[in-house]
Amino acid sequence: MSAVIKASGLSKRYGKTVALDGVDFEIEGGRIVGLIGPNGAGKTTALKAILGLTDFQGELSVLGLDPRRQRHELMQQVCFIADVAVLPRWMRVAQVIDFVGAVHPRFDRAKCERFLARTKVQMRQRVKELSKGMIVQLHLALVMAIDARLLVLDEPTLGLDILYRKSFYQSLLEDYFDEQKTILVTTHQVEEIEHILTDLMFIRDGKIVLDADMDAVGERFVEVMVNAEHADSARALNPLDERQIFGKNIFLFDGVERARLETLGEVRRPSVADLFVATMKGTYA
Amino acid sequence: MKTFTWLLKREYWEHRGGFLWAPVWTTCAILILTVMGIVTTEVFRIRGNVQMFFNLGRLHSEMDAGDIARAGLTLDYGQLVLTSVLAVVLFFVLFFYLLGALYDDRRDRSVLFWKSLPISDTATVLSKTVTAMLMAPLIALAVATVGYLALLTLVTLWSALHGVNALPVIAAAHPLGMAWRLLLTVPVDALWALPCIGWLLFWSSSVRSKPFLWAVLVPVVAITLNAWFGAMGLPHIDSSTMTSNVGRLLLGIAPGAAWQAQGFGHHGFHDGDIMEQLAPSNVLGTLATPEMWIGVAVGAALIGAAIWFRRWRDDS
Numbered sequence: 001m002s003a004v005i006k007a008s009g010l011s012k013r014y015g016k017t018v019a020l021d022g023v024d025f026e027i028e029g030g031r032i033v034g035l036i037g038p039n040g041a042g043k044t045t046a047l048k049a050i051l052g053l054t055d056f057q058g059e060l061s062v063l064g065l066d067p068r069r070q071r072h073e074l075m076q077q078v079c080f081i082a083d084v085a086v087l088p089r090w091m092r093v094a095q096v097i098d099f100v101g102a103v104h105p106r107f108d109r110a111k112c113e114r115f116l117a118r119t120k121v122q123m124r125q126r127v128k129e130l131s132k133g134m135i136v137q138l139h140l141a142l143v144m145a146i147d148a149r150l151l152v153l154d155e156p157t158l159g160l161d162i163l164y165r166k167s168f169y170q171s172l173l174e175d176y177f178d179e180q181k182t183i184l185v186t187t188h189q190v191e192e193i194e195h196i197l198t199d200l201m202f203i204r205d206g207k208i209v210l211d212a213d214m215d216a217v218g219e220r221f222v223e224v225m226v227n228a229e230h231a232d233s234a235r236a237l238n239p240l241d242e243r244q245i246f247g248k249n250i251f252l253f254d255g256v257e258r259a260r261l262e263t264l265g266e267v268r269r270p271s272v273a274d275l276f277v278a279t280m281k282g283t284y285a
Numbered sequence: 286m287k288t289f290t291w292l293l294k295r296e297y298w299e300h301r302g303g304f305l306w307a308p309v310w311t312t313c314a315i316l317i318l319t320v321m322g323i324v325t326t327e328v329f330r331i332r333g334n335v336q337m338f339f340n341l342g343r344l345h346s347e348m349d350a351g352d353i354a355r356a357g358l359t360l361d362y363g364q365l366v367l368t369s370v371l372a373v374v375l376f377f378v379l380f381f382y383l384l385g386a387l388y389d390d391r392r393d394r395s396v397l398f399w400k401s402l403p404i405s406d407t408a409t410v411l412s413k414t415v416t417a418m419l420m421a422p423l424i425a426l427a428v429a430t431v432g433y434l435a436l437l438t439l440v441t442l443w444s445a446l447h448g449v450n451a452l453p454v455i456a457a458a459h460p461l462g463m464a465w466r467l468l469l470t471v472p473v474d475a476l477w478a479l480p481c482i483g484w485l486l487f488w489s490s491s492v493r494s495k496p497f498l499w500a501v502l503v504p505v506v507a508i509t510l511n512a513w514f515g516a517m518g519l520p521h522i523d524s525s526t527m528t529s530n531v532g533r534l535l536l537g538i539a540p541g542a543a544w545q546a547q548g549f550g551h552h553g554f555h556d557g558d559i560m561e562q563l564a565p566s567n568v569l570g571t572l573a574t575p576e577m578w579i580g581v582a583v584g585a586a587l588i589g590a591a592i593w594f595r596r597w598r599d600d601s
Contacts, residue, residue: 082397
């Protein structure tokens with residue numbers, strides 16, 4: 001499948017600050033990509049560039065379109081949820097649905113109403129009368145009813161409780177995602193999306209520091225629980241990170257032969273969160 | 286086209302309070318005050334301890350054709366006054382509507398929702414322009430006309446209560462003619478207001494915060510500096526030219542501004558004067574002035590700038 005998003009030399013600066021520093025990446029269709037990075041790493045800028053919300057230097061093509069010049073065509077096939085608070089607060093639920101239905105050629109009203117029927121959101125209610133969780137349910141219902149090829153989610157579950165967060169991603173996976181669609185998501189709650197991601201991208205200081213699919217991540221990165229007596233030989237293999245739990249040392253290795261590590265101790269796949277912390281060490285220092 | 290209709294509908298949904306209810310409640314207030322006036326008159330009359338200024342019955346029997354014609358013109362005047370009161374309300378509604386039109390959704394970030402839909406920024410800004418040019422003024426005029434009909438009914442009933450037939454006076458008035466003339470002022474005013482609409486939309490879409498301050502302070506500072514240059518004997522623009530042009534940027538959305546700029550209504554109205562001054566040829570005559578079209582060009586440029594900012598303004 002051809003690339004849904006293709007960026008090369010993507011750069012953006014705000015005054016003296018470099019938000020994106022000549023980034024190259026490609027995202028294939030039918031993937032769920034997590035774009036993970038610390039605050040201020042350039043995640044939102046990258047998403048804004050993809051959505052044509054900001055100007056940039058370099059090359060970027062989204063669904064074969066230039067988001068700067070062909071934003072209007074692009075938005076027929078791209079949906080995004082910026083964060084919880086962006087639905088107009090004065091609008092009634094029925095008005096939001098009427099409006100999106102009228103202006104969006106790929107909106108399926110019945111589907112939207114079916115999703116909403118599972119929630120407590122009422123048609124007569126105004127958005128400002130809904131809780132944060134209900135607003136996100138409404139937004140998700142709107143977006144899932146649009147047959148878009150690319151869905152961009154920027155911290156879609158910020159400030160929601162765990163029930164809403166779980167059901168948000170569950171709905172996305174069960175009722176929305178298929179091979180025709182691509183989802184690009186940024187979030188700080190890495191552990192909650194790790195099992196749904198097919199690809200992982202780490203961004204730091206405007207640069208992509210990791211870009212791999214989850215299988216490759218599992219092969220490349222290995223965590224080993226090492227007893228104290230083997231700790232020094234583990235350190236000799238130049239681990240990414242070292243921490244201690246219950247008197248055992250846990251080492252994280254990048255690209256070290258698995259068989260060799262198995263001699264040191266119990267080997268397992270690192271969580272994305274641990275990988276993230278190890279990769280981003282010293283970011284705020 | 287369908288999208289544009291829905292964009293207008295969207296503006297109406299959000300601003301129904303200003304576009305519909307503000308004129309409706311103002312009209313209701315005027316009608317209620319009228320009823321209160323009538324009741325007061327009746328109460329004092331019944332108590333009989335107050336000398337009435339006139340006796341309706343006698344007044345009617347003594348009226349000749351000229352008096353009836355004059356009374357009819359008074360009714361026309363009443364129609365104009367009622368509409369003008371709503372025009373003042375509309376001015377304030379439009380002023381703050383336009384300042385917020387491209388700013389409020391940036392402030393509460395809902396702009397990200399609107400921008401997630403396949404709607405061009407040009408269509409968005411133009412829908413707000415058309416709302417200010419035509420939709421809001423037409424609603425206000427419709428409310429004023431209905432309000433005037435209610436007022437006529439009230440007066441007719443009150444006269445009838447005293448055995449007086451008000452119909453000849455109403456027949457001598459020109460409610461339809463006036464309504465038609467007032468309707469004609471809407472598109473002419475809309476074109477005349479374009480620089481003001483553009484000015485307010487420009488600040489609404491371009492500044493990071495406080496569009497009101499920018500929109501008002503920039504002209505005030507410009508006028509002050511120009512006056513100071515004049516006082517210092519430095520090159521400057523004639524102060525009345527400056528004031529009228531800058532004033533148009535800020536106040537051009539006031540209904541009737543086009544017509545007033547032609548010098549009409551400055552010296553009050555005399556018998557039969559209103560219908561004449563508001564004659565279609567006078568109203569449409571504004572279209573033949575260069576000021577009109579220079580303003581349209583300035584307004585179009587400002588709206589173009591507002592569209593550009595709407596597209597590229599990055600608030601992160």
